[in-house]
Amino acid sequence: MATFPKFRNFVGAGVLASAVLLAFACARRPSSGGLLSADAAQRVYVAPGQYDEFYAFMSGGFNGQIGVYGLPSGRRLKTIPVFSQYPENGYGYSEETKPMLNTSYGFIPWDDTHHPALSQTNGEDDGRWLFINANNTPRIARIDLTRFETDEILEIPNAGGNHGSPFMTSNSEYVVSATRFSVPVPNTDVPISSFKKNFRGQISFIRADQPGKMRVEFQMLMPGFNYDLARAGKGKSEGWFFFSMYNTEQANSLLEVNASQHDKDFVAAVNWKAIEGCAKSGKVKNTTASYSHNFTDEFTRQAKSETITSVPQFEAKDCPGAVYFMPTPKSPHGADVDPTGEYIAAGGKLASVIPVHSFTKLLKAIEDKAYEGEIEGIPVLKYEATLAGEVKNPGLGPLHTEFDGKGYAYTSFFISSEVVKWKLGTWEVVDRVPTYYSIGHLMIPGGGTMKPTPKYLVAMNKITKDRYLPTGPELTQSAQLYDITGDKMKLLLDFPTEGEPHYAQAILASKIKDRQVKFYKLADSKAPMVTRSEKETGLSREGKKVHVRMTAIRSHFSPDNIEGVQVGDTVLFHVTNLEQDWDVPHGFAIMGAQNGELLIMPGETRTLSWVPRKPGVYPMYCTDFCSALHQEMQGYVRVSAPGSNVALSGVTSKGPQPAAKAEAASKKKQ
C-alpha cells in the first residue's frame, strides 16, 4: 500500500471504481522503491541558504566537462570546463587558456570525459585535485579544487582511446592510462587487417603528485587487446594495479560479435612496484614520441604548452613479475578492488556470475606457478587459482562495483537495470533495487578507496525515457540517489545531469569548502600584461598588432573610448579585473568577435584577440552583471580603414564629455 498512497486515500473515500483506474495509472510508472515520498523529500531537502553535505563531481561524457553537484540535493553548482572550450567563461577562447587544449594533433576544442578520480592520501580521498580522462584524443587533466579549474593536461602517447583512466593509487603517486584501442606503436600506415601483427596495447603510469609535473613515468607495451577499466590495489594489495580487458580475440571489425567469442577474457594484475625496480635497473628505455604537456602557472594564470619528445617504455615480458593475466568471464568492464585490498570484483558484461578474485590467492598462484599458459610472455593464471568466489545469478550485464567498507559490495547491472548489493565472503545477494533506466557506473563517496563514506549511492543511468518532461529526441541524462545506510537500499531522488556522466566522485564538502580561493591578489600577479591600476592602462602598436592594456572595476572599463585601430589589425585586449573581493567577476565582449568573451576573476588578467573586418564603431561591454551600474559598463572601439591617420588613443574621461563641453562653450558665446 505504501507504494500507492493515493490508492489508499481513494479507498478511504469509498470511490472504489476510480481507485482501480488510478491504480492502473500508477502501475505504469515505477514507484519510489518503498520510501514514502515525503520521507525521501525530507532526506534530500537542503533548506535555502544551507549547504549540501557532499560535493559530487560527475563526468560530462561527450560535453568534455565536469559537472559539480551537491548531495543529497542533486543541485548543480558548477560546470568545470576541461577538454572542451567553454563560452561561458572564455576557457579555450582567451589567449591565456588556449594552450590548455593543445595536442600533438593541434588545437582540439572538444573531448569525451569519463572517469573522474580524486587525489588520495593514505587510501582516502583528500580533496586536493581531481583527475579526469579524455577518451577520444588520449589525455589526462588535473583540476585544482581550491579553484575548480583545469590546471594541467598531459597527452598520452601511443594510446588510442584513453578509457582505462585515470584511476588513482593510495598516495596519489600515479594515475594510469590503459588504451581502449590497440594501435600500431609507433602509429604508422599499415593495413587494418594486420591487427594481430602490428597493433599493440599499452598501459601508462603517470606521475600525479606534483602540480605542473605530470609525466609518463613508464609505459608498458601489452598484447593488442582492448583495455577497459582499472583500480589500484590498496592495503594488502598496495603496489599492484588491476586492469580489465576485452577483445582478447583481437578482432578489428564487428567487435560486438567477434570480440564476444571467448568464454573468458582477462583482468591483468600489474605490479607497479616491480616495474619501478625494472626502471631502476635500466629495462625501461626512452623511446621517441611526440605529445603535449600543458600547464597553467599559478601566478601568471597563463597556460603554456610544451611538446615532449620521448617516453620511457618497455615490453611487458621484459620485466618479469610485472604482469599476470587472471582469466575472467566474458568481456569484463569493472575490475574493482574492495577497501581491504583483498578482493577484485570483475563485471563481465555478458557474464552470468560476478567473479571475485582474491589477492592472497593471486600471490599464492604466482608462487606456485599455477599457469595455464602465457600470452606474449605474460603468464596466464588458472581461473580457479585466483578465484575467491562467484556471486551467482546476480542479474544481467554486470558493469561496475563499489564498496561500503562494511563488508558489502554494490554492482550495477545495465541489462536488468538494477543495483545489486551482495556480501563479500559469502557472495550472497542481499538486496536489489531497480534503476530508471539502464545504469552504467555507480558511485559511493570514497567507494573505490580504503575509506568509503557509505551514506549514499549514486546511479548514473543511460536511458531516461519517461522519467522527466520530454525535450524532443534527446532526453536528459539522469542520476539517482539511494540511501544505503540501512539493510535495504532506498531510492531518494532522481536528478538530471549535464552531458552523459559515466562515472563520478563524491567527497565530504568539509574537505574542500574552506580552502577556496576567493580572488587573486593583484599584488602577487605575475601576468605579463597585468595592469595594476588605471594609471598603467594604455595602448601600443607592434606592426599589425595592437595591445590594449585595460582595467575593469565597478562600473567602468579604462580606457573605454579607443581609436586608431585599423582593419587588418589584430587587437589584443588584455583586461585586468581590479576588484579584490569575492564574487565580483567582470566580463568583456566586443561586437563581431569571432572568438568568444572573457570572464575575468578579481585580480586576474585575461586576453581576447579580436580581428575587426570593416571600418566602423564597435560597442564593447561587461557581460557579467557586476553592479547596479553594470549596464553602464560599456565603451566603443573605432575602427578605421587601413592606412588611416587616426592616432592610436584610449581614454576614459570623467565629468562632462568633450563634445558636451564644446556644446556648452558655444552656448555661452551666444
Added chain:
Amino acid sequence: MCAGFVLPLWRVDLVAPQYPEGLGMLIRVNTVVGVKEQDLNSINNLNHYIGMKRIEPDSIPELRYMPAILGVLVVSALGVAAIGKRGVLYAWSVVLAAVLGAGLYDYWKWGYAYGHELDAETAIIKIEGMTYQPPLIGSKQLLNFTATSWPASGGWALVIATVLVGVAIWHSARRASPTAHAG
C-alpha cells in the same frame, strides 16, 4: 591603556545584501585597516558611487600624532601614580577626559567630513538630503548598508582604564572625607 597601542580602538562594520559576510574597518591608534585584508579597498571602491573621498590613513594627520598623545597619557599616568597626590590625580583626570573627549569629537568630525563632503561632480548615486556619516556608536542604515560602529578591544581597554581612574578618584575622595578618616 597600553592596550591602545596594539589593539584596535574602534570598529565599523558594514553589512548589505551583497555582503552577507560583511565589510569592516578597524581604527587603530596610528592607522585605519580593513577587518579582512581587502576590506578597506573594497569600501573605498564602493564609496566612489556616492562620491565619498577615499579613506587613506596617510591623509589623516591625527593618526600620526595620536600614538604620541597616548604615550604621554600613559607616562603621565605612571607619574601621577608615583606622586600619589590627590590634586594631581584630579588634574590629570580632567586632562584625560579632555583628551578622550577631543579624540571622540575628532573621530566624529572625520566621520562627518567623509559622510558629508561628497564630490557632487563624480558621485553616481545622489539622493537629496542623504549623507553617509557612520554613527559614533550604534547602527544606522546607509542605503543598502547597515553601518554599525562600536569601540573595539583597545577602545574597551581605554573605557576600562577610564572607569578605573573614576574608581580611584572615588576612593581617594572617600579617604579624604571625614567619615572615611574616622573609619
